[in-house]
Amino acid sequence: MATMTKKDIGGFLARQGILVAFALFIIGFTIANPKFLTPDNILSVVRSSAILGVMALGVTFVVISGNLDLSVGSMMSFSTIVVLDLHDTLGPTMAIPAMFAMTLALGALIGFLVGYLKLNSLIVTLGMLSAIHGLTLTYSGGKNMDIDDKSGTWLSVFGQGQIAGIPVPILIFLALAALLGIVLAKTPFGRKVYAVGGNGVAATFSGIRRARTVFLCYLMSAACVATAGLIQASRSMGSQNTVGQGMELEVLAAVILGGASLLGGSGTIFKTVIGVLILGFIQNGLLLMGLQFYAQFVVTWVIIILAVWLDIAAKRGRLWSPIA
Amino acid sequence: MTEQSPALRLEGITKTFPGVKALDDVSFAVMPGEVHALMGENGAGKSTLMKVLGGIYQPNAGRIVVGEEQAVMTNPLEAKSKGIVFIHQELSLAEELSVAENIYLGELPRKRFGMVDWTTLYARTDAILDKLKVGFNARTRVGALSIANQQMVEIARALTVDAKAVIFDEPTASLTDAEKVVLFDVIADLRSQGVGIIYISHRMEEIFKITDRISVLRDGQYRGTLETAQTNEDEVTQLMIGRKLDLSRNASHHELGDVALEVRGLSCGTLYQDVSFEVRRGEVVGFYGLVGAGRTEIAETLFGLRDPSAGTILMDGEEVRISSPVDAIARGISLVPEDRKGQGLVLGMNCRDNMTLPQVDDLKAGPFVADGAEIAIFDQYRDKLDIRTPGWKQMVRNLSGGNQQKIVIGKWLSMHPSVLIVDEPTRGIDVGSKSEIHNLIRDLAAQGYAVIVISSEMPEVLHVSDRIVAMYQGRVMRSFTSDEVTEDSLIQAISGITPDKVA
Numbered sequence: 013m014a015t016m017t018k019k020d021i022g023g024f025l026a027r028q029g030i031l032v033a034f035a036l037f038i039i040g041f042t043i044a045n046p047k048f049l050t051p052d053n054i055l056s057v058v059r060s061s062a063i064l065g066v067m068a069l070g071v072t073f074v075v076i077s078g079n080l081d082l083s084v085g086s087m088m089s090f091s092t093i094v095v096l097d098l099h100d101t102l103g104p105t106m107a108i109p110a111m112f113a114m115t116l117a118l119g120a121l122i123g124f125l126v127g128y129l130k131l132n133s134l135i136v137t138l139g140m141l142s143a144i145h146g147l148t149l150t151y152s153g154g155k156n157m158d159i160d161d162k163s164g165t166w167l168s169v170f171g172q173g174q175i176a177g178i179p180v181p182i183l184i185f186l187a188l189a190a191l192l193g194i195v196l197a198k199t200p201f202g203r204k205v206y207a208v209g210g211n212g213v214a215a216t217f218s219g220i221r222r223a224r225t226v227f228l229c230y231l232m233s234a235a236c237v238a239t240a241g242l243i244q245a246s247r248s249m250g251s252q253n254t255v256g257q258g259m260e261l262e263v264l265a266a267v268i269l270g271g272a273s274l275l276g277g278s279g280t281i282f283k284t285v286i287g288v289l290i291l292g293f294i295q296n297g298l299l300l301m302g303l304q305f306y307a308q309f310v311v312t313w314v315i316i317i318l319a320v321w322l323d324i325a326a327k328r329g330r331l332w333s334p335i336a
Numbered sequence: 337m338t339e340q341s342p343a344l345r346l347e348g349i350t351k352t353f354p355g356v357k358a359l360d361d362v363s364f365a366v367m368p369g370e371v372h373a374l375m376g377e378n379g380a381g382k383s384t385l386m387k388v389l390g391g392i393y394q395p396n397a398g399r400i401v402v403g404e405e406q407a408v409m410t411n412p413l414e415a416k417s418k419g420i421v422f423i424h425q426e427l428s429l430a431e432e433l434s435v436a437e438n439i440y441l442g443e444l445p446r447k448r449f450g451m452v453d454w455t456t457l458y459a460r461t462d463a464i465l466d467k468l469k470v471g472f473n474a475r476t477r478v479g480a481l482s483i484a485n486q487q488m489v490e491i492a493r494a495l496t497v498d499a500k501a502v503i504f505d506e507p508t509a510s511l512t513d514a515e516k517v518v519l520f521d522v523i524a525d526l527r528s529q530g531v532g533i534i535y536i537s538h539r540m541e542e543i544f545k546i547t548d549r550i551s552v553l554r555d556g557q558y559r560g561t562l563e564t565a566q567t568n569e570d571e572v573t574q575l576m577i578g579r580k581l582d583l584s585r586n587a588s589h590h591e592l593g594d595v596a597l598e599v600r601g602l603s604c605g606t607l608y609q610d611v612s613f614e615v616r617r618g619e620v621v622g623f624y625g626l627v628g629a630g631r632t633e634i635a636e637t638l639f640g641l642r643d644p645s646a647g648t649i650l651m652d653g654e655e656v657r658i659s660s661p662v663d664a665i666a667r668g669i670s671l672v673p674e675d676r677k678g679q680g681l682v683l684g685m686n687c688r689d690n691m692t693l694p695q696v697d698d699l700k701a702g703p704f705v706a707d708g709a710e711i712a713i714f715d716q717y718r719d720k721l722d723i724r725t726p727g728w729k730q731m732v733r734n735l736s737g738g739n740q741q742k743i744v745i746g747k748w749l750s751m752h753p754s755v756l757i758v759d760e761p762t763r764g765i766d767v768g769s770k771s772e773i774h775n776l777i778r779d780l781a782a783q784g785y786a787v788i789v790i791s792s793e794m795p796e797v798l799h800v801s802d803r804i805v806a807m808y809q810g811r812v813m814r815s816f817t818s819d820e821v822t823e824d825s826l827i828q829a830i831s832g833i834t835p836d837k838v839a
Contacts (some may be wrong), residue, residue: 194704198704198705199703199704199705200696200697200699200700200705203689203693203696203705204696206682206685206689207682207685207689207693210682210683210684210685211678211681211682211683211684213678213679214678214679214680214681214682215682215693216641216661217639217641217661217671217673217679217680218661218693218694218747219661219662219664219665219694220693220694221662277682277684277685278684
């Protein structure tokens with residue numbers, strides 16, 4: 013067998029690094045704690061990843077279109093608080109559509125700023141992260157939001173229900189993944205998202221309305237966030253103002269882990285689902301090993317850095333290069 | 337001068353890229369105190385040669401000798417340390433820094449603890465600026481300077497090393513006449529200090545004014561060196577173009593149809609003014625001129641990427657307003673853009689998806705893109721244009737330049753446009769594919785398309801065009817039929833020399 017040179021190993025790691033790292037994690041966790049690979053634990057990981065997963069599906073569209081969305085965490089807090097508040101005044105039948113409309117309006121604003129005004133998406137959504145947080149606090153008067161009659165409403169079905177023994181959040185996540193996977197892979201809109209993110213100038217030169225495409229991606233992301241907020245509200249029937257805080261980074265980590273390029277133009281819904289699961293299993297494994305919950309924030313950061321580095325390394329075909 | 341050794345000597349430089357021999361055994365020498373023009377058409381190999389000299393490319397064969405020593409350069413810094421200095425057409429300055437900081441960037445004089453020694457820095461810089469007789473000082477912010485003065489900063493930077501050879505690449509491209517005089521003075525000064533100068537330019541007038549000798553490249557090969565004082569524009573032009581040219585003239589004269597596109601008095605700010613022309617069905621109209629003459633900008637206006645400031649566009653006799661590529665495509669105007677990779681293709685997408693991109697909304701089966709219809713279109717144009725690819729799933733990134741260009745052409749042909757604009761149809765494409773694309777353009781005209789070809793390569797324009805519009809600095813200088821055009825008259829027209837009789 014031919015010996016692998018240092019460069020070959022570097023190239024291999026650059027291409028397959030995430031999967032190799034993931035495999036090592038799984039093996040390590042299973043040895044460390046036999047509970048890790050049991051059906052119960054697996055189901056629990058998927059269920060607790062569902063909210064993050066739903067958000068990651070929408071962000072996948074944004075990232076493939078060549079942009080970022082850092083506002084999804086605080087937008088999810090907003091959706092959760094709004095639907096909980098309106099529930100007691102309007103009832104679930106009206107509260108849910110009203111919350112979706114308000115969340116989509118936020119998505120439309122971001123889409124307008126990034127798509128039509130061509131403002132940098134990092135700045136716009138970072139600003140929105142803070143602005144929406146302020147909006148949520150203003151809306152709630154800084155108080156936590158609770159539903160009065162927790163047992164007498166069908167709102168609970170989205171977060172606590174089960175169908176055929178499978179938790180509803182998982183079903184929503186998988187159904188949305190299937191739907192959006194088809195939208196992205198099979199429809200003209202999906203094709204345009206790839207074209208705009210792959211080479212926006214060439215897309216414009218091909219008669220594609222770039223601004224509209226980007227706008228729709230942010231609407232898509234907002235719709236997913238609203239869905240995630242609904243599941244969150246339904247699961248806890250009460251919430252803090254900061255329930256989604258920090259999730260924007262986890263969502264981004266999942267999307268990049270799945271292999272979508274931050275430069276745009278590549279990635280798939282399927283890969284994002286894989287990314288969500290990898291992140292979920294690593295966090296769960298670390299918990300089972302007795303790592304403090306708060307240490308997870310550090311771990312998430314390490315995973316993001318690793319993923320971004322490997323993304324760039326895969327493009328260069330080596331782990332390090334003197335020029336960018 | 338006979339016994340002197342050259343400042344810079346190239347011996348048998350050869351550089352090949354996959355499928356192309358960009359430089360083929362190029363040898364010439366620049367003497368100290370000589371201004372040596374390097375001429376050749378676009379694509380003749382000048383830029384490649386400069387990149388070899390600058391250490392950006394490594395030659396496959398041959399050697400570079402600076403003074404007495406062979407110089408092997410693996411990066412631009414090494415080239416500079418060997419005394420080879422470039423004054424680029426595109427400036428590479430940090431606008432927010434001072435003139436002095438730019439000139440000594442990376443080698444700022446230091447005091448103790450690594451602090452910058454500003455006194456020495458400014459003193460040294462002012463000494464150099466004095467030599468150049470410029471009207472700004474070491475502390476001026478570079479961003480506040482005119483383009484001409486920024487160029488002076490580049491030149492000043494060149495003077496900080498013991499330069500053996502200074503290479504000017506189209507230095508006058510963005511200078512006014514007054515600024516040119518200053519530049520030429522500086523060049524004369526450098527020459528009197530015994531520096532060898534390579535001067536790259538398309539502008540004959542300048543070449544004959546300031547150079548001592550002229551070396552010509554064509555198709556990557558060295559074609560000879562002429563003494564400037566003993567030659568003339570015709571001889572240089574002939575050397576640049578070669579003799580085969582007359583044979584490859586476009587000879588086909590089929591019947592022309594109606595006027596498909598007419599442009600009247602079109603202007604776009606300072607980019608071009610008062611441009612009028614028409615294109616008939618079955619006709620290829622070539623636009624020829626130097627880079628910056630306004631040709632691409634006209635194409636971009638017709639494709640809805642720029643708003644004209646005056647003038648009208650008529651299609652089939654009817655006035656139209658085109659304010660976006662979507663409008664242009666709906667009107668049947670297609671553009672194969674100049675920058676294939678930047679504007680024409682999504683490199684990370686496959687061949688089929690690139691080809692059907694403009695019509696992806698129309699190719700639907702229910703809510704989905706109709707796979708079968710897409711593949712049918714791809715197959716049809718792959719066969720028609722002879723696109724060589726293992727299959728439609730192939731990433732466009734992996735195709736050769738010629739095949740990539742055919743994908744872009746196929747993309748627009750499949751839309752059945754009435755006017756096809758092709759900007760630089762064969763830039764960066766190897767010789768074999770070039771002639772295929774030329775034949776293709778002729779075929780399209782024969783099939784009744786109205787075609788506009790924009791090119792900076794004279795043989796190409798002469799070969800494919802039924803009529804040629806010559807542009808100079810945003811204006812149409814003259815329009816030729818393929819019968820009346822000569823290389824000389826064409827070169828004169830694009831250099832701004834007005835003929836006795838204006839057509």
